[in-house]
Amino acid sequence: MLKRIASAIVLIVVVSFISFALTWLTPGDPARAILGISATDAQVEAKRTALGLDQNVFAAYIGWVRGVLTGDLGTSWFTNQSVADSIATRLPVTLSITIVAILLAGVIGVGIGLLAAARRGAVDSAIQPFAVLGFAVPNFIVAILLITVFAINLRMVPATGWVDFGSDPSLWAKSIVLPVIALAIAATAAVAQQTRNAAIATMQQDYVRTLRARGLGTGSIYLKHVLRNSAPVALTVLSLQFIGLLSGAVVIEYMFALPGIGALTVGAATQQDQPVIQGAVITVVIAVVVVNLIMDLAYAWLNPKVRS
CATH class of the missing domain: 1.10.3720.10 (MetI-like)
Structure with a gap:
């Protein structure tokens, strides 16, 4: 069972990183989608910085993992609702x-x-x-x-x-x-x-x-x-x-x-x-x-x- 648990932890890390990287590298600009087409480039760039989109994928993933280890799954970029609360209700x-x-x-x-x-x-x-x-x-x-x-x-x-x-x-x-x-x-x-x-x-x-x-x-x-x-x-x-x-x-x-x-x-x-x-x-x-x-x-x- 200890071996199974250890392999399960590795599996969770690998799968979570792959999904994180795929989403992170997907073409598109969430900051622009959030602010709309009327937002200026400066506003979009500021939003990207606030969301952490200016980081590389490894730094962003490590930051996300730190939050998960403390029980914080983050906040939705579009609804500002806690991710943990959204998942708990669904x-x-x-x-x-x-x-x-x-x-x-x-x-x-x-x-x-x-x-x-x-x-x-x-x-x-x-x-x-x-x-x-x-x-x-x-x-x-x-x-x-x-x-x-x-x-x-x-x-x-x-x-x-x-x-x-x-x-x-x-x-x-x-x-x-x-x-x-x-x-x-x-x-x-x-x-x-x-x-x-x-x-x-x-x-x-x-x-x-x-x-x-x-x-x-x-x-x-x-x-x-x-x-x-x-x-x-x-x-x-x-x-x-x-x-x-x-x-x-x-x-x-x-x-x-x-x-x-x-x-x-x-x-x-x-x-x-x-x-x-x-x-x-x-x-x-x-x-x-x-x-x-x-x-x-x-x-x-x-x-x-x-x-x-």
Whole structure:
């Protein structure tokens, strides 16, 4: 775990610097964008100095890191709002749809994968086109279909908007059900396919045949042995899908008008609002690192060989 944490710190530094440098070196003048075309060159130059744009990228990055280490993510260049406050209000929205989506994908995907491995035949054959469609169809196409059918035609749930869980749990659930489904379909397909393959490989092992020969029931074999030995594969897929869901949430949040961190990042990128972009990037990277560490702990719990 100490090695994982050390590598995670290096990853955070590398990714944050690359994103900082890319944004810093992007053509355009944020100072001119802030002041408008009517500002004089002297006013623009003074603004550039105030924002630190007259520094080289390394000096600017080191200054940003010093602020982060003291808990200061900076202030938006365009709204003058604290970046930490902006992220704190928007992060729960993104985490709500991504965490619920990944839990849904895990439960349904593992269930479908085990069922396909156990039954084979028609059930197994149906998994293949489902997996292909899940991989091939973009989540924004799925979102459009869901909005058209369930929000516009059937009027079962709202098409856009967000309701905080603390305000009304039922309305909160209605506000995220379509975004969650749009995100979860591809992840569910991936988990189901990989779980199915891992379960079939596990069932062909000698110890499984021995358990059957000793008279253990099929349900006991699947739940206590096949599922446990197939779980690391499912966890690997889930960890990768979580990263993909964070990326996919950017588009989904825009389509469903959700005030999440993805929408905040896209808006900041169009304005070259460096502090907001960096705050969002470091938040997402830390979230990914934490998820990977949790997965490592889960591996060690499921497979004692990992501990040694």
